[in-house]
Amino acid sequence: EIRGVLFDLDGVITDTAEYHFEAWKKLAEELDIPFDREFNERLKGVGRMESLELILTHGEKELSETEKDYFASKKNDHYKTMIANITPNDLLPGILEFMEEIKEAGIKTALASSSKNAQVVIERLEITHLLDEVVDAAKLERGKPDPEIFLKAAEQINEPATACAGVEDAQAGVDAIKEAGMFAVGVGSYLKKADWIVEDTSQLKLKTLQAKFQ
Numbered sequence: 676e677i678r679g680v681l682f683d684l685d686g687v688i689t690d691t692a693e694y695h696f697e698a699w700k701k702l703a704e705e706l707d708i709p710f711d712r713e714f715n716e717r718l719k720g721v722g723r724m725e726s727l728e729l730i731l732t733h734g735e736k737e738l739s740e741t742e743k744d745y746f747a748s749k750k751n752d753h754y755k756t757m758i759a760n761i762t763p764n765d766l767l768p769g770i771l772e773f774m775e776e777i778k779e780a781g782i783k784t785a786l787a788s789s790s791k792n793a794q795v796v797i798e799r800l801e802i803t804h805l806l807d808e809v810v811d812a813a814k815l816e817r818g819k820p821d822p823e824i825f826l827k828a829a830e831q832i833n834e835p836a837t838a839c840a841g842v843e844d845a846q847a848g849v850d851a852i853k854e855a856g857m858f859a860v861g862v863g864s865y866l867k868k869a870d871w872i873v874e875d876t877s878q879l880k881l882k883t884l885q886a887k888f889q
């Protein structure tokens with residue numbers, strides 16, 4: 676029986692992925708590094724500093740630690756400007772209904788996002804009441820695909836990993852969920868390792884999840 680659902684944010688609850696893409700693109704242009712959607716796929720679910728490292732390696736550029744901090748915070752400034760205008764209209768199709776169904780069934784929920792901006796985003800989306808716990812990304816030692824974030828989320832809602840399902844749109848995220856010993860819901864047909872794959876969030880239904888979970 677399923678007792679906890681752990682949500683990724685970006686790409687599952689809302690499409691902040693598009694804002695991350697725009698913000699990184701702007702930064703890559705400043706650094707004179709080629710950047711496109713295909714490369715951007717590799718940054719999904721990956722933390723800010725790690726993303727910058729990937730971009731620099733891709734562009735064969737070396738920077739000092741001070742410069743890295745500077746550019747990472749510059750990207751975050753671009754990103755913060757973009758998320759300031761998020762409204763509940765930015766929720767992905769069907770996700771609000773899915774979260775409400777879960778809440779009504781008495782199943783616990785937690786947010787397992789690598790984003791240090793997650794709190795602001797969920798407040799702007801007006802879904803804070805639908806999440807029992809939010810993992811603080813700033814306190815994590817290892818990023819996805821490490822299972823740490825999902826294990827922490829399960830711990831925060833006081834449920835064993837085996838009673839939890841994680842919902843993810845990124846390969847690194849699905850790997851993290853599986854590594855945590857949980858049931859993985861993959862949003863995106865490319866997520867072959869997930870236990871239940873949906874094409875998009877409108878297909879997420881609690882009844883189907885419960886049936887597949889058994």
Ligand code: B16
Binds near residue numbers: 718719720
């Ligand atoms: P920030 P998720 C992740 O969110 C994004 O997918 C990833 O692109 C981003 O770099 C990361 O958060 C860190 O975000 O710069 O706001 O701390 O998919 O784990 O919800």
Ligand code: MG
Binds near residue numbers: 684686719720848
């Ligand atoms: Mg994501």
